[in-house]
Amino acid sequence: MMFHVFPSGRLCSLRRALLVWLLPVFLLVGAASAGFAYWSYQRMASAFMDNQMELLAESMGAQEQVVALPALTRERVHKLGSYVVQAFDAQGHQRFSSWPDLRLALRETPGFQDVREGGERWRVYTKRLGPAQGSRSVQVLQSGEFRRHLAVSQAGTAIAPVIILLPLSFLILWGVVAMVSRAVGDIARQAAAQDEHNIAELPLDRVPREIAPLVVSFNSLLTRLRSAFATQRRFVQDAAHELRTPLAAIGLQLENLRGDLCTGAPAQRFAQLEAGVQRAQRLVDQLLKLSRQECTVAEAAPLPVNVREVLHESINQLITLADQRNIDLGLDASRLEDAMLPCPMSDLRSVVDNLIENALRYAPQGSVVDVRAESAQGRLVIEVEDSGPGIAPDLLGRVFDRFYRVPGSEVQGNGLGLSIAQAAAQRCGLRISLRNREGGSGLVARVETA
Structure with a gap:
């Protein structure tokens, strides 16, 4: 079964075919670009903010006493991405929190973890200090929703040019296809202007290379048609010329015989024969007129x-x-x-x-x-x-x-x-x-x- 690029029926057109084939490709490329931008920026931002969390935990652990940090609000935590710092004693009791509303217990495993508390996602870094620092623990948290929104916004910024270019590309593509359609339409109008009296090859200048073979084939067909019409006209004209002389001679002989015929049946048959010869002469004259008309070519505008x-x-x-x-x-x-x-x-x-x-x-x-x-x-x-x-x-x-x-x-x-x-x-x-x-x-x- 042969595969066709153009759909059948009313959808069989260059514009619709381009829409059918290129629109999914553009959308797929746009989605892939957005996904890649989101993934790459999330990795980069996560690595940077994880490093900041680790440095903050190290800085807090180096202090001999717990430093009282300004209290945070929910807006600063979730919308601005402020770090939440928690300090725990050796027994795991919380001694300090920069956002008291967050009641997240000390993680047993030190290092980075992704946890969910109260229906919200958090990125947590836990730092356990040695006996020299009183076996204290420091825990730094950051909102997971903030990280996600940050990655989405940055990915949106990265994909915005692609989103703008999509309709622009389609407009340009639509315009190019319209110009190609007009070029094909010009070729079609030139082909439609051909008739048996004026058959000329279609010009190949400014014809797209993909359409040129079709125009060349059509020109070859026009050449054969012109040759066939010329042969037909020559045959009709030659036949009419060859018949004109003997018919004229027969007409003269009939004129000479008219006075020698008796009345009655011979005269009636003679009249029928004479009428037939006159019809043949008129047919030959009209065939000559017809052939002369068909041989007429475009000349200067008549007076x-x-x-x-x-x-x-x-x-x-x-x-x-x-x-x-x-x-x-x-x-x-x-x-x-x-x-x-x-x-x-x-x-x-x-x-x-x-x-x-x-x-x-x-x-x-x-x-x-x-x-x-x-x-x-x-x-x-x-x-x-x-x-x-x-x-x-x-x-x-x-x-x-x-x-x-x-x-x-x-x-x-x-x-x-x-x-x-x-x-x-x-x-x-x-x-x-x-x-x-x-x-x-x-x-x-x-x-x-x-």
Whole structure:
């Protein structure tokens, strides 16, 4: 079973992983530092104060008579750590005590001992004098609680910098991880900006060494994708060019044969053959447009295009198709100011031509196709409305896919027009949306500033 540093689910992140792994380590190091400081200072302080107790006992034993020391209070004994001195005669009776409230009998064993009296801990040093000093005994005591509090306070002083550094370290660590996350986010945004029209390797400058292999691998994948897309575009373009000439020749031959055919069944079959050739020619033309669009690279910012002029040119070009189908094609641009759009004219024409042509082909003969355009505060809106069969709501998003045609449609087509229009609109900074007309049949294609 493989061990993973990052937890699964919502906890899978650099920050949480660092918290999960480093927080216990920091806390353990802090606890160990506090324990070591407490242990080392307690040993050092105990050795020093034991030495003081021994010297005090030696000094008191050297006196021929018991020296009366000032009486102590409980506060001085337990909070200030004052030494309690007791003197005993040869029979072990207490002759003097600097704190009479403490009733601790003479220890039988000389030297240092830790005893408990009245629920309190004491450090005791017992000194037995020889016959020359009257076989007296001197006993020096110090509060064990004072020693413990002293060691704790000193250990706290020693560990205070560590306690302060812990949150500071976490803040610095959090900030470093945030900067690393932003760097990774920049790489992700650069990767997300890639599409089939603009595939470029991600820069490796300022990429952390640990992430560099991932970026290099991704660049290798992008190179293979760019090569695959280029091969696909070359194939489509070469195939379209190769098909264009023979299809044009077939169309000319059909024109020459039209006058030699009799009416009836031969003429009907000839019309079907001619319609099929025209569809093939239109498909080849659209494939060439599509391949040219995909070969477009980022150039200098295009010059602004007059939207009103583009609309008039498109309608003038498609008015012949409208007359053939007896469709009233109209333009309402009364609310269109002198809108200038920074976009290649060919792309804007591609958007408008495809939408109007689709409306003319799907609208029934004798109907109306309206084109409306308006602009306000730098926002452009163009709508093309027809009275055709419309599109089922669940299929409105799919009609932009290449070669997709609405099932049951009687209009001959190849499913490329809307795909080409959408790609051109994106390059112009526009967005295309479709909706069915309210209260009747028909479709409304809306182009607006993204």
